[in-house]
Every structure is written in C-alpha cells, then in structure tokens.
C-alpha cells in the first residue's frame with residue numbers, strides 16, 4: 454500500500470463531469486444542493502432512518518438515535534460544508550458531510566500536500582434511493598468544492614467491506630489503503646480553474662431552482678387537497 458507521501462501527484466482527477474444542462478448521462482437528474490440551517494430537521498430524519506448496518510458503515514459504529522441526534526445538532530454549517538439531494542416529496546435522500554482539518558492534524562497527509570487544510574468526506578444515501586448515482590454525485594460535488602476552495606487532498610475512511618463506497622472511490626481515481634478491515638482513500642485534486650468555478654456555481658443554482666420547484670409544487674398540491682377536503 455502506498456503512503457500518501459509517496460504517491461505520485463501526477464494523475465490528478467480533473468472532475469470533468471458535464472456541467473448541468475449538458476447531454477444526459479445516467480446521473481444527470483441528481484441535483485446536489487448545499488445544505489444550511491433550515492435543512493437540519495430533514496437531515497435528522499435522513500440519519501435516523503438509517504438502519505444499524507448503515508450507521509456502522511457511515512459512522513464506523515452503530516450510533517444510537519440519541520448520538521445521531523447530537524451529531525446533527527452539532528453540525529456547524531459555517532465550519533463544514535453539507536450537501537444534500539432531495540426527492541420530489543422533499544425528503545433528503547442523500548447527505549454528504551465535508552469537514553476540513555488542518556494538515557498537521559492529519560499526519561498521514563502532512564507531506565502529501567502543501568495546503569493548509571485537508572478535507573474529509575462522509576456520505577449516506579437512503580436505502581430506497583441507492584444505485585441511482587446519488588452517492589457518486591455527492592462525491593463529485595464535494596471534490597469540485599474542495600478544488601474551488603484551494604484544498605487539494607480529499608480523504609475518506611470506510612470499512613474495507615464497504616464495496617459500494619470503494620467502487621465510488623475507485624471510479625474517482627482515489628488511492629485506497631486497506632488495513633485491519635478498514636480502508637482509507639484519498640484523492641489529489643487538480644487546482645481550480647474558471648470552468649470548475651462556473652460548474653459548481655451552475656450546479657448549485659440548478660439544485661436551488663429544483664428544490665424551490667419541488668417545494669412550490671408540494672405546497673400547491675397540499676393547498677388543492679385541502680380545498681377538496683383530502684388529508
């Protein structure tokens with residue numbers, strides 16, 4: 454297994470997925486939106502709906518509801534970046550958490566980057582929405598966000614038995630290190646350019662628009678149902 458310090462920085466992921474509005478791919482309809490304080494309640498619902506085996510994969514331990522609640526309550530939207538995918542019922546079906554740590558706090562990466570911060574990403578997708586590309590899209594969004602924020606090292610930790618996550622990491626070109634049943638994956642990112650900045654801005658705008666459309670549609674349906682006396 455390579456140590457991060459010895460891996461060639463050459464094959465840097467370009468994160469060249471098409472910007473929103475380009476020809477359809479299997480993941481085109483997945484809109485990843487940056488989350489804020491107003492999404493906290495739905496985030497809690499998302500995490501509480503994860504079964505024990507998913508909580509083990511996501512948090513490395515089977516977190517009880519109480520600790521899941523505390524985790525969500527403590528999320529700091531000013532310090533970290535949270536991403537989400539909403540379905541048409543305005544349920545949060547995917548959540549990604551991008552946390553930043555000083556390079557020196559993560560000795561594994563101290564020599565792998567000259568940037569001040571490294572990023573760590575964790576994600577989960579609701580059981581009913583898996584294998585639709587949502588996890589991949591969340592990951593891609595996290596990576597481009599890092600690029601645009603001048604962070605060039607993106608790290609993920611998961612169980613070595615988490616084949617789905619390892620598939621996503623491999624597709625992105627991450628270096629994967631397995632030991633003692635766990636896997637550390639990291640990705641060196643190419644620097645931002647005008648196209649990556651534009652791509653993220655467009656994706657966010659489209660996702661915000663998509664969310665507003667879903668919220669308004671839902672409100673209109675509720676109102677019509679209330680007129681008809683339907684609950």
Ligand SMILES: CC(C)(COP(=O)(O)OP(=O)(O)OC[C@H]1O[C@@H](n2cnc3c(N)ncnc32)[C@H](O)[C@@H]1OP(=O)(O)O)[C@@H](O)C(=O)NCCC(=O)NCCS
Nearest residue numbers: 510511575576577578583584585586587588589616617620
């Ligand atoms: C890991 C997780 C986020 C993936 O989300 P997702 O939306 O289903 O992922 P995607 O649909 O984008 O991609 C899944 C990929 O893994 C592949 N895959 C699915 N099951 C697999 C398996 N058992 N073995 C290998 N690959 C598998 C899919 O075919 C797909 O690859 P493709 O795009 O080449 O077809 C989701 O399963 C989850 O929430 N798991 C519980 C929490 C967790 O494990 N979090 C990660 C640790 S931080």
